[in-house]
Amino acid sequence: MELREYRLRLKNGTFREGILLENDGCFGDIAPLPGFSRETLEDAKEEALHTLRTGAPPTLPSVRFAFTCASTPLPPTLSIATAALDRQVPGFRVLKFKLGHLTLDEAVEKIKSLPKHVQLRVDFNQQWPLEKLLRFASHFTPKDFDYLEEPTKSFDDLLIFSKETRMPIAVDESIPYVPYWEIPTLKTLVVKPTILGEVPDPKGQAELIFTSAYESGIGLLHIARLAQQHNPDRPHGFDPYTQLLDDVLTPRPVIADGFLTWQCLG
Numbered sequence: 001m002e003l004r005e006y007r008l009r010l011k012n013g014t015f016r017e018g019i020l021l022e023n024d025g026c027f028g029d030i031a032p033l034p035g036f037s038r039e040t041l042e043d044a045k046e047e048a049l050h051t052l053r054t055g056a057p058p059t060l061p062s063v064r065f066a067f068t069c070a071s072t073p074l075p076p077t078l079s080i081a082t083a084a085l086d087r088q089v090p091g092f093r094v095l096k097f098k099l100g101h102l103t104l105d106e107a108v109e110k111i112k113s114l115p116k117h118v119q120l121r122v123d124f125n126q127q128w129p130l131e132k133l134l135r136f137a138s139h140f141t142p143k144d145f146d147y148l149e150e151p152t153k154s155f156d157d158l159l160i161f162s163k164e165t166r167m168p169i170a171v172d173e174s175i176p177y178v179p180y181w182e183i184p185t186l187k188t189l190v191v192k193p194t195i196l197g198e199v200p201d202p203k204g205q206a207e208l209i210f211t212s213a214y215e216s217g218i219g220l221l222h223i224a225r226l227a228q229q230h231n232p233d234r235p236h237g238f239d240p241y242t243q244l245l246d247d248v249l250t251p252r253p254v255i256a257d258g259f260l261t262w263q264c265l266g
Contacts, residue, residue: 001052001070003030003045008216009245016214017041020248021048021070028066029219031194036173036213037062061197069222078221078262080228082255083121085239091257094119094146094235100127108139119146126153126173130161137165147187150174159183170209175200190237193223199230211237217249217262224253224260236260 004020018031018041030044039047039060051058051067058064083094095118099107114120122145128136133151142165149170152158155178162169162185170188171180175196180186181203189206191199194213202208210227212220220241227236238260241253253262 003048003052005045006216006248008247010214011243011245016216016244018216018219019045019048019066020216020218021066023070026070026073027218028068028070029194029215029222030062030066031213031215031219032060032062033195033213036192036195039063062194064197065193065222066219069219072222072225074218074221074264075225075228076264078224078228078253078260080224080232080260081235081258082238082260083235084258085237088115088118089258092118092235093258094121096121096123096149096237096239098123098125100125104132104135107136111140111144120144121146121149121170123149123172124151126150128152130154130157133157133161134164137161137167142167142185149188149190162186172211181205191226193226194219199226207231207234209234209236212240214240214243216244217241217247217253220253220260221249221262224262 001023006018008016010016018029021028030048032039032041032044044060044063047058047060047063058067083096084092085096099122128151130152147168147170150172151161162183166185168187169183169185170190172190186206188209189200189202191208191210192213194215208230210223212223238255242255253260
């Protein structure tokens with residue numbers, strides 16, 4: 001196995017850094033996300049080198065995910081539905097909007113202004129208190145949403161919100177820390193494999209929706225491969241990849257008309 005560091009440009013002028021792990025023609029992407037992953041890139045590199053030297057199994061999420069991927073070939077072709085993020089895009093049947101930073105009135109107006117024929121996913125990033133969430137829910141019905149993601153930081157408040165409103169709930173960053181299977185209206189586990197290091201157990205109650213976290217095309221395709229394996233008929237969250245101006249992969253995956261597509265030329 002070999003390691004190769006990379007640095008990719010983002011549209012906002014910053015860079016995304018990671019390490020490619022190559023294993024006899026298979027690849028993994030070690031790409032902890034600053035501010036979200038518990039490990040830094042240096043932490044991940046140190047552990048990856050230790051694993052290569054000693055054979056000890058990795059423990060850090062981004063390293064675990066990459067080593068698992070490096071034993072699995074990329075699919076020669078891939079096509080899977082994806083959702084649009086924070087904007088309406090022709091051809092996308094699912095829209096996801098982050099509303100955590102908005103006032104109640106702004107959020108209600110935003111949702112009511114959207115087309116009725118699309119499915120809506122709303123992410124609050126755990127930023128709203130229970131009272132504000134209940135007032136928001138009073139303007140809508142559960143059928144208005146595909147799901148509401150991480151509405152509040154307090155798990156007790158989340159249980160109350162679920163019971164009182166019957167809104168479909170998704171959990172993301174709280175997956176490792178809460179008994180999500182106790183949520184009465186749990187619908188979805190939003191899985192970022194680079195952050196979690198593994199695919200969580202849905203406990204027979206929830207679907208899995210996979211999302212990328214600004215990985216390179218190598219990491220993106222492995223996440224899309226998992227999405228196709230676990231839930232091929234639902235749109236997943238690959239929009240962050242569109243923020244990369246360049247990539248380690250040629251040809252690059254394409255996200256357009258509601259789908260992520262890729263075909264190997266080799």
